[in-house]
Amino acid sequence: MSGKKSGWKWLELCASVLLGNALLAFLVAAFVLPHDIIMGGTTGIGIVLSKVTGQDTALFVLLLNVGLLIFGLFVLGKTFFVSTAASSVLYPAFLALFQRIPGIDAMTDNHLLAAIFTGGLMGIALVGSGGDRRAGNLCKTRKHPARHSGADARGDCARSGDAAGPFATADLCGVR
Numbered sequence: 001m002s003g004k005k006s007g008w009k010w011l012e013l014c015a016s017v018l019l020g021n022a023l024l025a026f027l028v029a030a031f032v033l034p035h036d037i038i039m040g041g042t043t044g045i046g047i048v049l050s051k052v053t054g055q056d057t058a059l060f061v062l063l064l065n066v067g068l069l070i071f072g073l074f075v076l077g078k079t080f081f082v083s084t085a086a087s088s089v090l091y092p093a094f095l096a097l098f099q100r101i102p103g104i105d106a107m108t109d110n111h112l113l114a115a116i117f118t119g120g121l122m123g124i125a126l127v128g129s130g131g132d133r134r135a136g137n138l139c140k141t142r143k144h145p146a147r148h149s150g151a152d153a154r155g156d157c158a159r160s161g162d163a164a165g166p167f168a169t170a171d172l173c174g175v176r
Helices: 002-032 041-053 057-076 078-099 111-128 131-141 166-173
Strands: none
Touching: 002 041, 002 078, 002 111, 041 057, 057 078
């Protein structure tokens, strides 16, 4: 029975990563890019590079994600690499797909509505894609003396919930 239960958990995890990345890519293609909404991270850098070079945003996001993923493998270890690899490839793939849908950039002409949709649904997408689990897993991969109130006596970091990214999580865990 335990194998069946873990199989369902694995399926649930895969589905949530897939749907979360698809939703995030849809939001970027439908609202962020057409309304010039500012984003951070690799998407923000990809948008800027796309505007400067005229190349596809998804290509830059993929190249940046893969580069940072390889860097993360060496700096943060295999657990980080494995838990992040799927999203690093799925998100730019979905973004490239959604950008090619005719009329996706005309879903609304209201900038405020686009920003509200993006902000509200992005949280759902990030949690759905496993961002909160990866943040917690990153803490568990690092053993260190407890330096913050978020760490328990063994040196493992307490889950930080929906952290602002791996660097915010690393700081909560005392990894610098």
